[in-house]
Amino acid sequence: MSSPKTDRAALEAFWMPFTANRQFKAAPRLLSRAQGMHYWTPDGRKVIDGAAGLWCVNAGHGRREITEAVAAQIAEMDYAPPFQMGHPLAFELANALIEIAPKGIDHVFFTNSGSESVDTALKIALAWHRVRGEASRTRLIGRERGYHGVGFGGISVGGMVNNRKYFGSLLPGVDHLRHTHDPERNAYSRGLPAHGAELADDLERLVALHDASTIAAVIVEPIAGSTGVLLPPKGYLQRLRELCTKHGILLIFDEVITGFGRTGSAFAAQEFGVVPDLITCAKGLTNGAIPMGAVLVRREIYDAFMSGPEQSIELFHGYTYSAHPVACAAGLATQRIYRQGLFEHARSLAPCWSDAVHALKGRPHVVDLRAYGLVAGIELEPRAGAPGARGYEALVRAFESGLLIRTTGDTIALSPPLILERADVDQIFETLAAVIDRIA
Numbered sequence: 001m002s003s004p005k006t007d008r009a010a011l012e013a014f015w016m017p018f019t020a021n022r023q024f025k026a027a028p029r030l031l032s033r034a035q036g037m038h039y040w041t042p043d044g045r046k047v048i049d050g051a052a053g054l055w056c057v058n059a060g061h062g063r064r065e066i067t068e069a070v071a072a073q074i075a076e077m078d079y080a081p082p083f084q085m086g087h088p089l090a091f092e093l094a095n096a097l098i099e100i101a102p103k104g105i106d107h108v109f110f111t112n113s114g115s116e117s118v119d120t121a122l123k124i125a126l127a128w129h130r131v132r133g134e135a136s137r138t139r140l141i142g143r144e145r146g147y148h149g150v151g152f153g154g155i156s157v158g159g160m161v162n163n164r165k166y167f168g169s170l171l172p173g174v175d176h177l178r179h180t181h182d183p184e185r186n187a188y189s190r191g192l193p194a195h196g197a198e199l200a201d202d203l204e205r206l207v208a209l210h211d212a213s214t215i216a217a218v219i220v221e222p223i224a225g226s227t228g229v230l231l232p233p234k235g236y237l238q239r240l241r242e243l244c245t246k247h248g249i250l251l252i253f254d255e256v257i258t259g260f261g262r263t264g265s266a267f268a269a270q271e272f273g274v275v276p277d278l279i280t281c282a283k284g285l286t287n288g289a290i291p292m293g294a295v296l297v298r299r300e301i302y303d304a305f306m307s308g309p310e311q312s313i314e315l316f317h318g319y320t321y322s323a324h325p326v327a328c329a330a331g332l333a334t335q336r337i338y339r340q341g342l343f344e345h346a347r348s349l350a351p352c353w354s355d356a357v358h359a360l361k362g363r364p365h366v367v368d369l370r371a372y373g374l375v376a377g378i379e380l381e382p383r384a385g386a387p388g389a390r391g392y393e394a395l396v397r398a399f400e401s402g403l404l405i406r407t408t409g410d411t412i413a414l415s416p417p418l419i420l421e422r423a424d425v426d427q428i429f430e431t432l433a434a435v436i437d438r439i440a
Contacts, residue, residue, distance in 0.1 A: 050428050051405055052284075056284055058261055073089070073328075090110065096332060097285075110323040111293035122140055124317075142157030142159055152167075157174055157176075179227075188358065192372070193233045197233045199236060218252065220253065222254075222268035223257070226257070228413065232272065238272075250277040253268065259282075259283070262375055277297075280293070290326055290327040291327065353376070357369050359433075364439065366378060378413075380411065383440075388410060391412065394435055401434065
């Protein structure tokens, strides 16, 4: 494959998402090939993937099984309408997901992304209360520093300021729990932090303010990924589940990042022993090969809609590409790969991963380290008067050194493909340590 033009004019037409466009186009970081744990640049440099692409390539790059499944399906049937029609792979993939979902969650609504999954889950929650005769429950509760995609529902319940402030008043009737980031008490914790379970009681404050009869759902990430890998304090998610049950509020786990083995379990819900009412997922669902998302739903929620004349539509919601046949083929091939022991492999490497993360303690500018499963957050002290500059420098220097990382502000986030081995862990952290040592 020939290398694309990299002069500024050739790059200008593409308005890149979540990117410093002017800086990028002045010195582009281009990827042209991928296999296993690595990318290659157009000029042939090898880059180890410390971020699973964008938290999504859990089974590693270039999986032949997925390529062949996609090619076969697009040749057999490229598209099938999902409204009032179906195709076999959609039902097969739904059943495959239910097999690995927490017990009691046994229905699947397909979307095309994590953002769509979040907006779908919020709509299902609102509609569920309405069909049960509790139409007053319209309020949605998110959490400060939460990330739930970029739809209007997702940014409304989300709590990352820059994602919200440019887009007006957003959805009405939304409130937020306090975030759980507490470096004064929890810095450098190994595993889940010991302090902060009481922050779940913030929901009681919001119930007292708004009354439970107005609240439809609470949505949280079990591990808040895009804001800097914030781990739930011990007992926090369990307490949140108890309070939602007490007040008749649906609990939604956004597992777009934590789903499909990132914590060592299929879903973080299982890892932490908490069963929500709905789970949003995407990313690792198809190993990032084809866009796809899903909402996993408790039986009681689905059953509440199954009333009225049989020919009537129960939920007026969906997408042209819901359960796209090519995406389903990619999803099924991906799930077969996962069943070959990949989640167990991730769990076996977690102690080694955690040791490597915490070995960075004492490096210049490092003020906190967080790790769980195969995810990590390395928090750097912001440069005086220039928040985010140190993180951006780390991103650029790491890429120049042959390592792909993610940064959010001044926090480095790592989430490698689950296929990595101990030698890959060593390479990632030796490179990262050298990068951190060179940052001003």
